[in-house]
Amino acid sequence: MSDDTAARISGIGIGPGDPELVTLKAFRLMKEADLIFTPKARIKGESLARNIVERAGIKGGIFIELEFPMITDQTALEQKWLAAAAAVIEKISEIASNSAKAVFITLGDPGIYSTWTYLQNALAEIAPEINTETVPGISTMNAAAAALNSPLITGRERLALIPLPKELDELDTLTAIFDTIVVYKISSRLADFGSKIEQLGLSGTTSLVRRAGLPDEEIFSRLSEVKPETDGYLSTAVIHCKTTQKDHEK
Amino acid sequence: MSDDTAARISGIGIGPGDPELVTLKAFRLMKEADLIFTPKARIKGESLARNIVERAGIKGGIFIELEFPMITDQTALEQKWLAAAAAVIEKISEIASNSAKAVFITLGDPGIYSTWTYLQNALAEIAPEINTETVPGISTMNAAAAALNSPLITGRERLALIPLPKELDELDTLTAIFDTIVVYKISSRLADFGSKIEQLGLSGTTSLVRRAGLPDEEIFSRLSEVKPETDGYLSTAVIHCKTTQKDHEK
Structure with a gap:
């Protein structure tokens, strides 16, 4: 009113x-x-x-x-x-x-x-x-995608934006039904997140942008390139989940 | 390179x-x-x-x-x-x-x-x-949320951004696992979408912004307020799915 x-x-x-x-x-x-x-x-x-x-x-x-x-x-x-x-x-x-x-x-x-x-x-x-x-x-996710010079979603794809789940196994379901998942709030759990993504076979299609838009921005186009000492504060991960074609795109 | x-x-x-x-x-x-x-x-x-x-x-x-x-x-x-x-x-x-x-x-x-x-x-x-x-x-979704003067997600909530699914029953699953769903590409299917949302009991927490940011922008804070003759071209729906508290928020 x-x-x-x-x-x-x-x-x-x-x-x-x-x-x-x-x-x-x-x-x-x-x-x-x-x-x-x-x-x-x-x-x-x-x-x-x-x-x-x-x-x-x-x-x-x-x-x-x-x-x-x-x-x-x-x-x-x-x-x-x-x-x-x-x-x-x-x-x-x-x-x-x-x-x-x-x-x-x-x-x-x-x-x-x-x-x-x-x-x-x-x-x-x-x-x-x-x-x-x-x-x-x-939004940070749009800036991160632009920094990676790569789209988040096209056509009839689906995007999820989530904080890093407390239970990392929740990513099993989410990566199966979405084309792209943007993960915020990684904080101190970057190493565990990396292990989970590797287990899902998605290390090659997961990127990380740290401090997007700030003078000390860091861009990693594959999660495997992230230095072990990196912390996840102000980091945005973009998981492209297309290991198989999703149903809704057919 | x-x-x-x-x-x-x-x-x-x-x-x-x-x-x-x-x-x-x-x-x-x-x-x-x-x-x-x-x-x-x-x-x-x-x-x-x-x-x-x-x-x-x-x-x-x-x-x-x-x-x-x-x-x-x-x-x-x-x-x-x-x-x-x-x-x-x-x-x-x-x-x-x-x-x-x-x-x-x-x-x-x-x-x-x-x-x-x-x-x-x-x-x-x-x-x-x-x-x-x-x-x-x-993004249109950020502009639509601003027009509604209402947040998309807070705290540890989860957001999905999807085109209106061909099979509307897919919304049953998605509304159960996400806090907020933004729906693009409604096009000529606004009436069917409204019926589905009503069936899910979410008409009171679903908003629609048509032609966000354009001179003839229309804002409907509840889907039930949308005039029947409205078409869905350039419309963005924001479904707040919190009829029950989601697990990941506990």
């Missing part, structure tokens, strides 16, 4: 890391913004999102960093999200104008594994009068 | 339709281009991709339209792709410079159901000396 007289905040996807992968719309909204909220994992650490938009040339906005810690305690997390929402409301009310232009920037696309969802939900809970809108960004 | 002295063509995703969803990189490459190749379904019809980039302010480039017809005859299609590749080579050689900057623009992202794949494969076949690179774009 949109209320044109109420304050508004836009959740903006800024893409995976290359400042040039920001959209014209995101760039304009950041340039026009009175307040730019940026997520960071630790309050004393660096905000990767802020760093990217600064490299894109956004300097004038007022940056306010919000903490979205990488913890698993659900209650503690929800407290952090509510605290972030409260900070947003406080800063918007300091501007003391309903025409304040506030944006929240998020890596990749705000619809896929994004902190924007948590902030948006917390705002809906404690300040439902604030309008929110979402502006899409380049 | 990159050869810096050879000609180069960039496959550029220009997003789903809103000229502001073009990235800074795509915009720069189009501005700098000597040749802008654009796909169209019929040689006498309108090129939607060309229309979008013209609205983004790209006027100076030399537009060359290539035909990618919507036909199912595989042999005829492959002939058209080879003809498009031959036209690209001819136009690049007319520029008679290895520093010619050529781009091919494509709707959405070039890694997802894109004509770029066919052109890139045809170029590899008949002119392997030409270098290609891929520049990602906003």
